[in-house]
Amino acid sequence: MNYSDFSSLFKNIIELAKKIKDSKVKNAILELQNKTMDLIQENIDLKDQLSRKKDEDEFAKNIKLTDEGYYYKDETTPYCIRCWDADKKRIHLQKSGYGTWICPEEIFLKNK
Numbered sequence: 001m002n003y004s005d006f007s008s009l010f011k012n013i014i015e016l017a018k019k020i021k022d023s024k025v026k027n028a029i030l031e032l033q034n035k036t037m038d039l040i041q042e043n044i045d046l047k048d049q050l051s052r053k054k055d056e057d058e059f060a061k062n063i064k065l066t067d068e069g070y071y072y073k074d075e076t077t078p079y080c081i082r083c084w085d086a087d088k089k090r091i092h093l094q095k096s097g098y099g100t101w102i103c104p105e106e107i108f109l110k111n112k
């Protein structure tokens with residue numbers, strides 16, 4: 001059963017429930033509706049987390065550690081080692097001189 005099958009089944013139940021006079025049944029269906037909304041939200045959150053994890057894994061598999069930073073695939077600007085290792089943030093480094101790089105996060109934190 002996919003989400004749209006489930007959604008139309010659920011809408012049918014809600015429509016049928018409107019015809020029911022018994023308040024206990026109505027309340028049970030309302031509670032079921034609320035719990036279902038919670039589950040739908042949880043499912044969205046989990047899909048989002050999984051997608052971010054897959055994206056992180058793909059990045060981690062394709063980076064190469066150098067003295068300058070992490071290089072992703074054939075990109076020519078390295079990523080900050082500390083930001084990735086500590087916080088899983090992909091921060092491109094900025095040139096701070098010939099062959100030297102600085103993390104923009106570092107500049108941002110200094111100016112805070």
Ligand SMILES: [Zn+2]
Pocket residue numbers: 080081082083084091103104105106
């Ligand atoms: Zn950094």
